[in-house]
Amino acid sequence: MDAAERDLLGQSLRKIMTSTAAGPALDGELTDLGWPELLAELPEVAVPLVFGLLGETGTVASVLNDVILAAAGQDIGGTTTLPYAGGSWLVWDRDVEPPAEAGAESSGPTGAFAVLDPALPLRRVEAGEPLVESALAAGRRALGWWLVGSGRAMLALAREHALARAQFGRPIASFQAVRHKLAETLVALEGAEATLLLASDDFSSLLAKAAAGQAALTAAKHCQQVLAGIGYTTEHALHHHIERVLVLDGLLGSSKQLTKQIGATLRRDQVAPRYAHL
């Protein structure tokens, strides 16, 4: 697929993600657009695009299941148990309508489990089946792209606000403390994206998920500070993204947990692997 075709695909994806209701409706639209074929034939193009745009547009689809199932060599369209930081197991349900209003609890089948981000149809289960390494890695790359996309959405909101909001007679974007927070956010997101672009095997996918989680949390912190009062309300879109990255960071291993795992691997092997060769 060349750059022009990729752009075109990106535009179509963005259009359906911004015009279709999150959840089963979007799942259906993605299938119609050719998601199953794209995932089978061009995952290196499809996954960054689809998941990056889920983050940027702030919508939700259940395609993480497909990425993991496909990488495990199973049929897509179903669900699988997913490990969460701290030893929990979750299922990402497919046919659950997202809550109608902000702040409402998920209508997930169990009903008893409240996820911080109610738009994510996650359900806690007693136990799960460990994923094969390649499936875990594929899921981590997909979530990494989602996290970076959400980070970019937060940065866009904070940037817009910084230019529009005036205090002391000038835009807050003119204050260096504000500028540097946003610059740091971009540095973190760009760095994480670079690790995702070079994520190939299991370990580099783990690294990319850790970098993406960390970058998204950095974005959340800095953008929340820049958006200040308005960003703390549920009337502004920021909180959706913040809640989302907090949840997604923990899925398939939090940045904190993965970072420890990286250190353990390095200590065992006594050598730092060099990825990214010229």
Add this chain to the structure above:
Amino acid sequence: MDVSEFRTGLRAWLEDNDLTPGPDGSLAGQVEQLGRVRRALFDAGWMRYGWPEHVGGLGGPAVLRAVLGEEIASRELAPPNFYALIEVLVPTMIDYARPELAAEMVPRLLNGDEQWCQGFSEPGSGSDLASLSTRAEQRGDTWVVNGQKVWTSLAQFAQRCVLLARTGPGHGGITAFFLDMDTPGITVRPILAMHGEEEFCEVFFDDVVIPADRLLGKVGDGWAVAGSVLPFERSTSFWHRINHLYARFDHLLAEAVDPDEGALGATYLGLHTARCRSHGTQRRLADGLPLGPETSVDKVLLGTSEQHLYDTVRELLPGAVELTDSQWRPEYLYSRAATIYGGSSEIQRNIIARRLLGLGKE
């Protein structure tokens, strides 16, 4: 010559030719070692790949220089910052010096005969380089320079200097010169840096006469000359540095007393991130794309991950920096400068805010 052919040949050559530094870790010893490494690599041809024929090179893509630096840095054969000085000096000569001057001088730097320095910063002009006040006045066929430079790395060892001086008002009033350091009127006073070496100097200019054919570019091109060091500083030379940091991280893994896995993981993740970013930048350069303000991201990632590495060294090798005179001490201290030289991290964030995020003026 492509990358893998070059790398394979170079590795085999390095196996047969031992360039391991001797016991003299002093600054003079390091400069000596640098000359030795360059000389051997030049004579064997490796140092000449990636540079054009008209300056003594053997041609081929610039990425070969990055590969050479990587192999040198990975084996810890030469101090990375000094080794990489070539990357900020030679491209300037190729782009701005008279062709005969470049052809005469560049081989002397590549082959280890000479050291050169970069005289940009002044006591009153650090981050605000455009405010520099060292003056150059035209007198007949020559230029006469008066003023002072500071933090000029290796000036006491250098035979030549790429100098910025003021020839008129504003950004368009800065002119670049290629100067012989033995010209009468130059006084060099080394400054003892925090890591215990006389890494840089004050350089005083008292009626120093420079022939007009030593201009780099035209009168008033100095600001462009200063900007021209950016692409290779931010690609090839960063790549050398990153590979050096990986080599040092391996030492940390071997020596760490405190097995803090979270700290080791976070440190490595920072290096990996800087490395991946730099890799993308080199790909863009190799594809012929111009490098611009987006390389400020690379600079912040590199400076931050370098300091993070040495913070972790200090934490996981308790006392190594403070109570022993191992290599960790000067390296730890030197890492504190990583967010200062070459444009401080704050200046990089200003550039990111203005040019990449479009936040308008401060």
